[in-house]
Amino acid sequence: MSTMTYAGTAVDVDAEGFLLDHGQWNEQVAAEIATEAGIGELSERHWLVIDFMRKTYLESGAAPSIRTLGKVSGVPIKELYELFPKGPAKLAAKVAGIPKPRGCI
Amino acid sequence: MSTQANGSTPEPIEKVSIIVSKGSLEGVYPGLIMANGARMEGIEANLFFTFFGLDAISKAKHENVKVATVGNPGLHLATWAGGIPGVSSLVTHKLAQEMEKLDIPPIPEFVEMIAESGAGLYACKASVDLFGLEREDFVDEVQDVITVGEFYGLAAGGQIIFT
Numbered sequence: 386m387s388t389m390t391y392a393g394t395a396v397d398v399d400a401e402g403f404l405l406d407h408g409q410w411n412e413q414v415a416a417e418i419a420t421e422a423g424i425g426e427l428s429e430r431h432w433l434v435i436d437f438m439r440k441t442y443l444e445s446g447a448a449p450s451i452r453t454l455g456k457v458s459g460v461p462i463k464e465l466y467e468l469f470p471k472g473p474a475k476l477a478a479k480v481a482g483i484p485k486p487r488g489c490i
Numbered sequence: 491m492s493t494q495a496n497g498s499t500p501e502p503i504e505k506v507s508i509i510v511s512k513g514s515l516e517g518v519y520p521g522l523i524m525a526n527g528a529r530m531e532g533i534e535a536n537l538f539f540t541f542f543g544l545d546a547i548s549k550a551k552h553e554n555v556k557v558a559t560v561g562n563p564g565l566h567l568a569t570w571a572g573g574i575p576g577v578s579s580l581v582t583h584k585l586a587q588e589m590e591k592l593d594i595p596p597i598p599e600f601v602e603m604i605a606e607s608g609a610g611l612y613a614c615k616a617s618v619d620l621f622g623l624e625r626e627d628f629v630d631e632v633q634d635v636i637t638v639g640e641f642y643g644l645a646a647g648g649q650i651i652f653t
Binding site for chain 2 (some may be wrong): 458461
């Protein structure tokens with residue numbers, strides 16, 4: 386475990402930079418993680434995905450799969466990869482302040 | 491990230507080209523899962539379907555890919571039992587139910603998903619000719635029917651995985 390400072394707030398992260406406590410997350414933290422991850426400025430479409438990731442995680446305890454994201458979030462799979470080219474499920478989870486998805490699908 | 495014996499960090503994989511050569515359910519899924527998993531990690535991926543692996547992208551057959559219940563010791567089912575009509579369909583149906591629980595899509599949906607993720611899907615020309623098939627026999631997501639040589643060209647600079 387290590388500590389990172391985003392938007393003036395110290396947050397606990399794992400070795401890959403995923404937040405350990407989603408309660409330490411806020412929108413400024415998300416914006417700075419996104420910049421650091423090379424995603425750049427977050428658009429409305431990014432936020433749709435990020436909000437869906439958080440909502441699903443907080444309700445079910447697990448991040449949604451790409452399949453679920455594509456079917457339910459309102460953002461089709463093709464666009465998910467355009468928004469998060471280096472891996473939508475993983476990067477969106479990181480920006481959303483929730484643990485790294487463990488699924489293979 | 492792992493380190494190598496000499497203490498250096500290995501270069502991350504940036505591109506994979508995966509060959510799907512078998513037409514059974516257990517022959518098709520591993521390649522699809524690896525291709526999808528590659529894209530999920532931001533790794534460039536190509537899928538090359540050859541021989542009976544073509545069934546995974548065949549409009550006529552992709553909904554009917556089944557578990558091989560004969561000659562499949564992993565199932566721990568007597569060969570004679572595996573050959574009884576309907577057993578292969580039953581085992582396939584049970585497995586499909588379990589896969590759905592894990593959010594693993596059926597083959598047609600999975601192929602579509604992988605194409606949408608930006609992976610390239612190709613059919614092997616030698617097999618297409620051998621089986622007397624045409625481009626139109628394959629799902630729209632297939633980009634092209636290509637030769638082995640063209641496949642190697644596409645795979646250049648990446649890893650090749652044969653399944």
